[in-house]
Amino acid sequence: MLGSTFEGLRDKEGLSWPSSRYEDNHANIEKQTKRFPELEDQIQEWLGDWIGVRATTPDLLLVFGGVPDYNLFTDVRRGKCNYNKNFDLSLVRYLLGIFVCSGLGARFFYFSRNLLCCTELDNWGTVPGPSRYC
Numbered sequence: 001m002l003g004s005t006f007e008g009l010r011d012k013e014g015l016s017w018p019s020s021r022y023e024d025n026h027a028n029i030e031k032q033t034k035r036f037p038e039l040e041d042q043i044q045e046w047l048g049d050w051i052g053v054r055a056t057t058p059d060l061l062l063v064f065g066g067v068p069d070y071n072l073f074t075d076v077r078r079g080k081c082n083y084n085k086n087f088d089l090s091l092v093r094y095l096l097g098i099f100v101c102s103g104l105g106a107r108f109f110y111f112s113r114n115l116l117c118c119t120e121l122d123n124w125g126t127v128p129g130p131s132r133y134c
């Protein structure tokens with residue numbers, strides 16, 4: 001069984017992480033014992049905690065898709081290509097068979113394996129561009 005809580009960084013400069021809190025552990029134990037009352041006597045011996053990092057995006061949506069060819073970005077930066085915000089993403093070159101899946105946070109973590117498999121099957125024979133999922 002897993003339980004999780006989220007608390008943002010106390011130190012906005014990112015120099016220290018928050019420590020595990022009793023209230024969070026207690027809330028998770030309470031939820032689990034309501035769902036599985038037969039485990040209430042045993043849960044203390046299994047209890048553990050840790051602080052982890054969840055990759056999120058500013059809009060909290062998942063980022064998934066093909067990885068653009070690095071040379072495209074260097075060409076744009078060097079002024080060899082003139083792209084604007086209305087550029088057709090279907091024209092971007094992608095690295096074959098390499099995908100990015102990030103910003104999973106807590107919501108998408110459990111679904112990431114299924115998302116990767118379904119997207120690969122859905123795009124069989126094509127190279128998908130970047131997508132945003134809510």
